[in-house]
Structures are given as structure tokens and as C-alpha cells.
Amino acid sequence: MRLLNRKLKSYLEKQMYSFHTPGHKGRTDLFSGFSFPGFDLTELPGLDMLHNPLGIIAEAQKRAAKVYGADETFFLVNGGTSGNQAILFSLMSNVSGKIRIERKAHRSVIGGLILSGLTPEYIFPQIHPDFNLPLGLDEKCSLTNMQDIGALHLTYPSYYGTTPDLEYIIKKRDESFPCLPVLVDQAHGSHFLGRMFPQGALTLGADAVIHSTHKTLAALTQAGMLHVQGERIDRSSLRKSLEILQTSSPSYLLLASLDSAMNDFGQMDPWQELFEEVQLLHQKLEGKLRVLTHKDAGTYGIKEVDWTKILVNISNIKVTTSQAVEILRTKYRIEPELWDKENILFMLGIGNKPEDIRHLGKALEGLAVEYSLGDSDNSQHRGLQRLEQLSPPIIQLTPREAWLGQKKQVKIHESLGLISGETISIYPPGIPLVALGEEITPVIIEYLQRAAEYNWQGWEGFDRGQIIVMDV
């Protein structure tokens, strides 16, 4: 009874338009020459070993390093997740004290903090009022009050394609804190090469950069890269961290897909065609729906906007985002990447075709016209006060201390003033409401008591109205 096979097959039969990861969008031509399952081989004579590469993997990694301008590139078979975890884990023996990170960092960064034992000091994002989302960063906060800060971790670009002013931050680092490693989660920007996109973090001088190659390029899901340059990262410690965190049986299918993604990447023509269609889509929707575009660069802490992310706010039409997504799915066969109470995100990859974008433009225009609100109010779509506007967390234990400590479950209303034993985020955008080791405040309780209004990540007692706390 091949349950998964049957389900996957029937999903494919719907022939949906993909505006989500992976970037190859199921196009077989992007994997020409691949043999499945033939290429699913192990470490055989004449092939190579991921953890000590001397042959074809070493060569392919060198080629990728050359493409991105890195000193050294490591292939990842457990996504950008393992890249974030490994780079933080590798700091353990070299960086004492605190690491400055963004509160909106991906949860794999919290995983990295558990592994490394570092104490986080958070930078809060800037909220864009039109989207009610953390799209920007005040670059000046990144490098102030630097006592005890051993490293800086930034997300560039955000899930929504917006970038902070990394050039400014690295310039300030070079001037004032030349030993400070800058680690960049560029999971959503593996395609940042060439003049059509924001500059890559390596080009801007970051010391370590994580790519989730599968998200936008023609690599298989889970395939990613970790690039390093310069002397601030201890390569030996990084290699050992990767060896601990990555499987001892890496998939050659994933590794070969990373290599072939580098082959196809040099061709800018497919991106150019997509770019032109996105500009037409922006024009078509102007005055009908609020779309994030290059015109938003320079506002609310946004330096640049990557046009391959199409973020649409639908709070000026009569349907909720869930209803809109259902209509897009059933009537137009469009599958977005994610949505919240006001916005829907459509993600492009190298596998999209110009007609996909034309189809999306028609569908969104159709929605805007059919469900136009006229002058009536639609403010019920707006959520609670956003998390990022909360006061900074009260950190009682490092994530690692909390991870290792005794825990118990209590009712939400009994948890005031206790220390959280889990990291709970509202998804999207996935920013922790409370992280492991932080004190539970009245505002956190207010959110938790309105559980049914949100999608949650990391909250085990969600359906029982309970929360895991430290048993101290």
C-alpha cells in the first residue's frame, strides 16, 4: 500500500503552478543526465567521501567556491538548517560569551545556540506597516553596545526577499571590530549572483554564508552549501562540527544536484525573462493589491528587495488569506509558499517559466476585481499586536542550559514568571514568541491563550492549553 507514492502521484496529477520551494519546480530538463535510482550510490572506490573529500566532491565544492567567490565551500545534505547549526557549533571553543542575532532568525539558529551554549542577544526587526511583517532592520543597532559580543549572525535576505544594509554593517565591523565574525544566513538568496539580484553576502565581506540551494536553484530539497572566507572562522572546528551534524551516508543524488545547479546557474537568460514578467505583474496589480516591490527599498530598514519573491497584501479585498489561497488552488491551480492573516508569498525559482507569472498575474487581478471591497472596511483581517513590537525577552537561562535542565508541563495561566522550556513561534513568520530559557510574561500568556487564532511551531501542549517550563 504505497501510501506516500499514491498521495504524491495524485498531487502531481493536479499539475499545480508552483510558487514554493524547491526552485527546480519539478522540471526534468534541469536534471538531464541524472540517473535515478542509479546515482544513489555510496562511498565507492573512484567516488568520494563528504567528510574527507579528496576526489569528485572536493572538486565540485571547489567549483562552487569559485562561482560564489568563497575560500572554501562545504556541501550540505541537511539543508541550510545544518549550515546554521554547524557554524554556531563551531564557534563553541573559540567565541566566549554572547552572540548577537536577529529575533526573526530561523529556528535552526536556536538549534545552533543549544549546541554551542552561546548566549543570544537579540536585534529586533523593523515592521513594515503595510504588510505588518518584519521586513527591515535598523543596521545601526547591529553593532552598538558590543561588550562581550563574540559574533554577529544575520539573515540576508529575509523570507520575503528584503535585505538589511549588510554593506554598511560589514564596513562598520571592519572599522571598529575587526575580529568579529559575521555569519550570514543567506538561505533564500543562493541565486544572488550577477546584476539582477542584490549582492551576495560573501561579496560584501561576510565570513561564513549559508545557502539553501534547493530553495531557488535546481538542487534537490535538502541540498545546501556553507561557504567561508578569511581567517575569522576556525575551519578545523567547522569541519568537525559538520561531521557531527551531517549523516555518514550522504546522498549522491543531493550532492550531484548541487553540482549541476552550479552548471545551470551561469545562464542569466531564464532569470531575465522571469524578471520582465514580474515587472508586468507589478504594473497589472498597481492600485488593486499592495505588492512589495523595488519601490519599497530604502524604507522601514529595507535596503533592497529581491524581485523573485512576490509578496502580496490582500487586506483590501473581501476574502481572508485562507479563502484566497483556497480560490487560487482550486480555481487557478496556484500553490503559494506561505500566507499569514494579511499576506500571501509567492516564491520563484530557476524552474519557473514566464507563463507561470502571467497566470499568477491574471489570478491575482481576478481576485482583486471579484472581491473588491469598495469603500467598506476590512480591518478584521488585521491580527493582534505583532510579536516584534513586544519588549525584549527576559533571558534567565541560555538555550543550552534550558535544554539540559529538568522540565514539567503546567497550564498556561499557571506559567506567569516561570522559565519556558520550549521555543514557541507563530508561523509564519516564525519569530519566537518565547524561546527556551526565557521568562514567561503577561503578554506571552495573552498570546498563548488565543492559541486557536494562529499556526504554531514548537508548542507541544498546544491542544491541551499547557506549556513546558523549567522545573527549578
Ligand SMILES: Cc1ncc(COP(=O)(O)O)c(C=O)c1O
Ligand atoms: C531564513 C532561513 N534560514 C534557514 C532555513 C533552513 O533551511 P533548510 O530548509 O534548507 O534547512 C530556512 C528554511 O525555511 C529559512 O527560512
